[in-house]
Amino acid sequence: MRVLFCVDNTDISYKIIEKGLSFINKKCEIDLLNVFDLSTIKGFLSNKDLDKLNLKESSLDFLKKLEEHLKEKGGNVKKSFVEEGKPANVILELIGKDVYDLVIMGSHSKKMIEKWIGSVSRRVVSKSWIPVLIVKVNGDYEIVNNKYLLAIDGSLYSYNAIKKSIEILDYTNSCNKILTVKPGLESLPLEIVSDKEWLQRALGKQDEIAEATLKEADEIIKDKIKIDDKVTLDGDSALKILEFACKDNIDLIILGSHGREGVSELLLGSISKRVLDNSSCSVLIVPDKQLYISGIKRHTKK
16 A cells, blocks of 8 residues: 655654554555645745755755654655645645555644645545545644544445555554444424424434444454444534544544545535544545546546
């Protein structure tokens, strides 16, 4: 499996590297990428001043240090390289070359998370047909729990997320929990809520669906990974995922997506967007498998 690990020129990249590496299968081959964008400062500096900055050289020097750090931590680094351009455009172009199986990006501090999710990360996630891991580092936070939360909803997309996560992640010593959320009473029509008999039938059906969802997940997982707990909650899906992750000190949330372009703008406006924007822990978004394949085909036809 080939991983594109995206970093910047800040010292927090060391923590992002360590944390990101702790999640993934150690057999993964890693390419380390730094993208610098001159367009943001070209209007303020002359070409002579830009030359003095030597942004590419300084980026390469810093990237080499990050590469050595990654190797020291056990990362299987194949190459590191610097590109110039709009970060999201560069990353998406590299994804389109059908080389990578996973993209890892970092964010740090709530302000920075909002900035990333509002721009680079959101664009990459919304257009990517391969899984994207957003690594979040908040202050001096370190992984101490090694807890993974697989959030499923009974769709093929969430089951595909389980399958892909088994290939991508290191489940060796992790504590793994599955969460499914049943719709709350507010999601039911007033006619059903006001009729006790209908309400009991509707709630009973929701219980059946939740049970079937967890059973199907068991079939997919079988003996591949160990599941420590299976949880069913009621209410708003995004809110319940976030609350559970916070309360249980989850390190990584795994979600499937089903947009027309990976995680669609519509989906990013609901569950995935809210989880990405508000989660203090890292998030792995896995697009639908068929979209993954068709996305590559679309690109190669161009």
